[in-house]
Structure formats: C-alpha cells, structure tokens
Amino acid sequence: MASSSELKSAALMDQMKLHLASDAGKDLVKKIGLVYQINIAPKKISFNEEIYVVDLKKGEVTKGPYEGGKPDATFSFTDQDFFKVATGKMNPQIAFMRGAMKVKGSLSAAQKFTPDIFPKPSKM
C-alpha cells in the first residue's frame, strides 16, 4: 500500500482511502455523494500535477483522472496548500480568495469540499 509519491497529499489520500472503507466513511458517502477530482502539484499549480479522484459516490479514492464521466468539481492545489486545507489549517474560502485553490465545475459541489471530510493524521 506504500505510495511511491513524494507528496504529503499522497499520504492524506491514502488515509482517505482507508477512511472511506470505514463506517464513518460510508456516512460521508451518504452525506455528500459527489465526485471530486483533485489535482495536486508539488510546487506550482498546474505543473507536474498528480491527479486524485475522491469518489464519494462509490466511496473510493483513485489515482489518475476521472474516467467515469465528469467530476462534479475539480480542484487544483499545491501540495502544501492541500495539506493545509485538509487538516483545517487553512479555510477553503481563504484558499479560494488567495488563489491557492482553483475550482472548476459545480460551485455547489465545491462548497461541500470542506476540511472535515478528510480524516486527520494522528501524531506519534
């Protein structure tokens, strides 16, 4: 299960994947039921992106662009910024206003993309 990616976000994605298999994850799927594509770039948005699809309809996280149609919303972040948003250090609205987060697609879907859908990493 070890991801070969260097990105911090990869770790978060893996955790999300595990999380979705759990009960809490299933609740999330019920609550949201949308498909998000998240493009994460190491340093600058749109350069060398790694693409993840957080499918909250099926309850899985996959790597690579979404094949099953169009994602409800697509986000673009840098690694650092995604980490901050997912762990609640940065508000998605702030990220949006600063241009740290780019959004495409349905805005109502985008609004549902909040830090609380991501599980938090525990500290050793």
Added chain:
Amino acid sequence: MAMRELVTGGAACAVPGSSSSSNPFGALANALVGSSSKTQERLKEIPTATPTTSGSNVYTGIGEPFTALPGSEFDHQLQPSGQGSEFLRGFRSADQNGFADAWDEIHNPPVHRFPLEHNQLQPELDGPPQRVLSSFLHSFVNCSHGGLPFRPSPLPGLGLSEGDKKCIRDRSSIMARHFFADKSENFVNAQVNALLSSLDIDNDIRDAGPLPGRFRELEEYWNDSQVMKPGPHAADGWISEFAQHRVGHGNPNAWAHSFEQQHGANGWASEFEHEQSQITTIDQMRGANIPSLAAMEQTRMLAHTLAQNNDPKFQNSKFLQFVSKMSRGEITIEDNQVKPSAYSAPGDWASEYQRQYNGGQSWADQFVHDEASKKSTELSHGPHGWVNEFSTEQEQHGSVDDQWVSEFSKLNVNDWVDEFGRKVVEGASGEDSADNWANAYDEYLNEQTTVKQRSETSRGVYVFSDLNPYVGHPNPLKKGQELFRKGLLSEAVLALEAEVLKNPDNAEGWRLLGIAHAENDDDQQAIASMMRAQEVDPTNLEVLLALGVSHTNELEQAAALRYLYSWLRYHPKYSTIAPPELADSLYFADVARFFNDAAIMSPEDADVHIVLGVLYNLSREYDKAIESFKTALKLKPRDYSLWNKLGATQANSVQSADAISAYQQALDLKPNYVRAWANMGISYANQGMYEESIRYYVRALAMNPKADNAWQYLRISLSCASRNDMMDACDTRNLDVLQKEFPL
C-alpha cells in the same frame, strides 16, 4: 489580489511631477534611491545649500521654542550674539529645501515638487522615528563636521528606552569631543546637551513646555511617526511623499494617539547601529532592492493615505497595519505570496492586531474609494462586484474556464456569495461583502503570521515565549526536569527555555525542550528545539529519533528518512550496517532493509523496533509498523510515548477502536500527555463521533492552550457537530466557556 494592485501601481499613489506617472513606485524608488547614493557624499560634506526664502518662516517658528526650552545651555547662545547668528546661519543652511517646503506644505497646501536631492542634511522631523532620529543625528554630525554649532530642536518623546538613551548619551559625548577637540570643554558639553535635550535624554521633560504654534504640530507629527520602522534605506522621499499624501488632513492627533496606543517605539538602537552600515550598503542595495523598494514605498504611500482617515476602526485595521508593515519592508510580496523579509519583527504584531481589530467598515469604503479608478470593482455594491472583480482577474491570468464563469454567473450568485461571505466572516458582524472581504483578509493576515512563524520554526528557528518567569532561576535545567517529571509540560517548557537561554550549548536542555514540545503536541517547536540539540550534539541518538518522528508527523518524508538513517549510522552497534555514502540518496527500501538487519542482529533492542515502526509509518505500511511497535512494547511496556506511537499508527490505518485503547494506556502512564489527548480527539472525530472528540480536544487545549492544531480540529468538530454556538468561544480561544460546556 488587492495587494497586487498596490504593488503594481495603484492609482491613488501617483507622484506628480515624476518622470513616469504610470509607475509611481518606480519613480519614487528611483528618486529615493537616486538621492540615496548622494547620501553618502552629502553626509560628508559641509552643508552649503542655499537657504530658502520660505525658510525664514520656519526659522522663526523654530526659533521661538528655544527660549522656552529650559536647561539648555545653548539657549543663551541664541540671543543675538556672534555665536547666535552663526548658529542661525548654520541652522538655515542645514535646513534645506525639503524641510522648509514640507513645513509650508503642511500649512499652505500647494502641490510642490521637491527636489529630492536637497533634503538630505536637514533632520527630517517628520516621518518614521528612526529615520528622523538618524537624520537628526546626521545633522548633528554634519554640523559638527562643519564646525557649526548644533541647534537643539525639540524632538520630544521618541520613546527611547533607557538603554538607548544611555547609548546616545555616551556616543554623542564621544563624538562631540572628537569633533570639537579644538574648542572648549564647555562648547563640547553644550553641543552634547543640545543634542541630548532635543532627544529628551537625561530624563528632562523637554516636551512639557508650551510650544508655540507650528511647533506643536511638528511635535505631534513626530509622535505620530514614532513607531514606523523605516526600510533599509535612509529615506528622503518622505518629503515628496508627504506632499502627495495630504489627502484629507484629518486630525493628526487621532492618528498619533491611535498609533501611540498600538505601538511602542523600540528598535531605535538597532536602527542607530544600522545607520552606519546602511550608508555603506546603500549602493549595494540599490541594485538588489529596487523592486522591493518600489513596492515598499508605494505601500508606504498607501498606508499614509489610508492613515489619514482618522476613524479609529480604520486605523486599527489589520489591513492598514499590513500595508504599513509592507511599506516598512518587513514583509514583501513575491510571486503573489506575502513573504516576511529579514527585517520583520517577531510575532507580537499579530497578537496586537488581534486585540485591537474592530472591523474595517470605513476602511473598506476608503479602500474601495482609493482603488476605484484601478479596478472596476463595485465592492460596495454587494456580491456582484466581488464576483466580477474575481472573474476579471481570473481572465487576466488566463486560467479562466469559460464554462465555469458562465455557470457561475448563471448560478444564483447572491446565495453563493452570501453563504461564502457568511462563512468567511465566521461569526463576526459584517453584513456587506466589503466587510466580509476585510475580515477574510484579516484572517489571511493572521494566517500569514502563523505561517511565518511556522515556517520560521520549520527552518529551525526556535520561538521563545515572552514573559518567562524562570529566567534568572539559578538552575533552570533541574527545575525543568522536575516539572517534566511531574507532567507539567508547559511549565517545563518555560524552565527549559530559561536554561537554553542561559546555556545555548546545553544539548540536554534542548533535547528535553524538544521532547516537552512534542508531548505538548507542538511539532514545529519540537523540531526547532531538536535541531538546536543536534547542532550541539550531532550524534545523540534520541535527538535523531525525535527528529525522525516529528518529521514523519509532518509528512516530511525525505527529511525523516535522513534522520532515521543517521540514527543507524551513529549507533555504536549498528553503524557498520549503514554505509555512509548512501546518505545522499536514500531509498526507503534500502533503509528498511538495514534496520531489519539490525533487528536480526539484536532482537532484544527495543529501540531498533521503534525506529522501524516509525519508518514503516513513513512508507504507510501500517501493519508492519504496528507489528514493530508491538514487539517494542513487549520489551518496554511502560513507555508511554511508545503506546502513543502505536495508537497513532493504528489510528492512521483507520483502526480507531484499537487506537483509542492504546491511547488510554499511554494516558494511564502519563495523564498530562497532551498529544495523546489530542490524538484521542482525532480518533473520535475520524469515526464521526464529533461530540466526544470535542471533549477530548478541549481537554488537550486546557493543558496546552498553544496547541494550534488542536484548535483547528476543535473548530472542525464543532461545525460537524453543529455546535456553531460555541464557534465564537473557539475563535476567541475562550477555554473557560468551552470547558464548562464540554467536560469529560
């Protein structure tokens, strides 16, 4: 986005009469920098500029208070006498165009074009205090050089500390003696006294005297500018800048008072020290810093403009402070990111603003007004304006998805932006979107300071606490260890900080400090401390392990790998396993293999298993990690931090129930283990049991209110549990309320 406008040429800041009106910053910077190269020459030559005609007004005005100044020996010499007129002449020649013109500007507002080159030698009695002071001192020096008597002008209340004053006193005495070696002792003393009295040293209350007419204002303007730290260049541009920015000269008092309230002028002494080096480095700076100078000056101008509005809310707004700060060069904008520059002041700024921010309603309007010509925004017209502005900006950046924009406009924009605005405001009052934007911006600024602080520590810069009661304690290390054993982590931190302040080379002090921070759930500070410990003692295994763990927590894979590898290399038993040449290009698989070899070598060594466990966390092979930790626990069952590691690993692999029991074991062994409490909260939250998680977070925060992570998580849990009523308490970090509401 707004900042970009500012930096790239806000409309409000045009410099009339300058060469390129389209880039006021550039023009001003050039003027500034252009004049600064002359600074060096100026400072050395005898003042010979022609006295201005308007100077006479000023001169008289300034002449008056001399008689009112008690105690200055120089006063007597000002009466018509040979020396007096010589002095007056000297003063006039020292007082060059800029000062006089500026003074007139203040009172008879015409728009003047200042020949910037000429205002070097007069002491700028307005403008930022350090600048004023430095120019004042320069003029002293120059007068001295020129053999001219130095006239005391009342420059009250610079807010110099005792140390500063002493420094000035000593230095000026020495300097004066040097300069006037050929003159009499009395003369020297007189000069020094003049200087000192002007600066209000020797504790005489010089500024209490009734100062006539224009001088009072001068004094006030001086007070105003007390606290603004200048940028690295000795600025002359103030004069012209002032000319540009007499926008609605409100009541200077209000501005003065509000600034005074908010700040104390410190750092003068360092400025003074920098003074010399400044002059020499000005030329180097030229090349390197023109864009930042330009940006700084523009923002300074903007800050000045904005500051003219005497609404205290406005003045207190963080935006203004941000702009001021930018103008001082303390932070700069690079690549659309705000970056702190080398001159930034430590984080008190953020807390000050936090205390004093009142909402920026009027500021928002003012800002809109200023920016109106640049943007087509209708910020004050509600959501549409913001939306349009944003979409136009997107277009400028060429990254707009047309579909998105049209969908966006098709959507019921009001709803979306209202919700957006509401979310942004986070409980503060703002109704109109400009206000929301202001609030959001302030949040952004807060974030910036925390980011700055965080990035500082991640670079290994430790941030000491203020008001440490243990400084001066005879044996702070011992005290720290005692407190740590008792489980009083925050107290232990303070005692240990006192220790390392006293003995910066005490590896044990730094190490324990690092551990205390980690247990207090502050990885940033933990890393900073541990790195210092490592500097002092590069082979300490515990330090290396701790660094590995903290970096793993922060998901910094490469760094963590390096430290864990070093652990192996420096270990007396296993160093042979780890070839040093591999240290530069570490592959996880290799390192894991080495560790496994080590484990085979000595299966009873719990530490090897611990490091292995951490390693597997890094590669997210959680099952193997859990296995390693369990093995280690069999060997060391009473190691509370080991239980926590196990718990965290289990939690990260979504075995939350197991995690919680592991944490419970840790807490049984160490009840004040803040990190374990926070981890408990996380495990509950990840299971969707938000109510429970809140209680645990609150408990963790009660033990360490500085645990920023926990505050964020608490916030998230509160909103997930729909407890928005407590959101305010969370934002204001009101632990009492939270503890009462969510007991364990």
